[in-house]
Amino acid sequence: MSQYTVKQLSDKLGISVHTIRFYDDQGLFPEVSRDHYKNRIFTEESLSWVNLVLCLRNTGMSISEIKHYINLCQEGDSTVHERYQIILNQKKKAEEDLKEMQKRLEVLAHKEKYYETLLAERVIIDMP
Amino acid sequence: MSQYTVKQLSDKLGISVHTIRFYDDQGLFPEVSRDHYKNRIFTEESLSWVNLVLCLRNTGMSISEIKHYINLCQEGDSTVHERYQIILNQKKKAEEDLKEMQKRLEVLAHKEKYYETLLAERVIIDMP
């Protein structure tokens, strides 16, 4: 299948139909066309836009920043340098976020261990 | 220094004074006392609460879920098992998030490469 409705895309990507329509209304999906009943149709091409937008959003870029990037993409070759800088900057942010996430995971792992020893002791104490 | 005002904590942890007060108003910091002018005072003990709350929040736990966990902590030993399950579950979520983040980083790295080759070509083309 090379075409998707909003619902099908929602199922495929695991994001709500509301969010998809919201993003489209904000102009984040430039290549989305409509059928003769005004229903949105996502092709393989628009799908790659959607994936890019989700990647940017999930690495913390705001809607308006994404919108700016999308606009640059549509303006053609003259904006390549700025787009490159945006991606570079976003990658840097994502790398930092990843490190932070690893620290948080360690905190949780430490907490998990703490509760495990606590529970292990309790089992012994509770024995008759 | 073993005591902090809201501003000092804000500077130390890099979160806004508004957010700190907001979290405190929501009851996420049980050990925060006030001086005789009603100013909040964070001790080393309350600081460890703050760090835990930030860890949970930054791994995607909602305010109300954090509040529930904090309440359990204050109820004593009988809640250890439920607390353990919560932490375990949160750790699992964080691990999945980390994997997703790594994928996103790869997407951005790929995009970066794409722009680099594009820019390298452009330099040659633009030469007189």
Add this chain to the structure above:
DNA sequence: ATAAATCATTCGAGTAACTCGAAGTCAACC
């Protein structure tokens, strides 16, 4: 063929988690 179910649409209201600023209190410095 008409009714029901299922999918789509728009639009406006509601929510979570901040984010900001106004208005007021207190203390310390010049």
Add this chain to the structure above:
DNA sequence: GGTTGACTTCGAGTTACTCGAATGATTTAT
């Protein structure tokens, strides 16, 4: 003693959803 600065509360504003109502077309069931 007036300004500066950090604290307070409180209410309004913002972002990014999130939901539901009202409406319309398509498919299936009787």
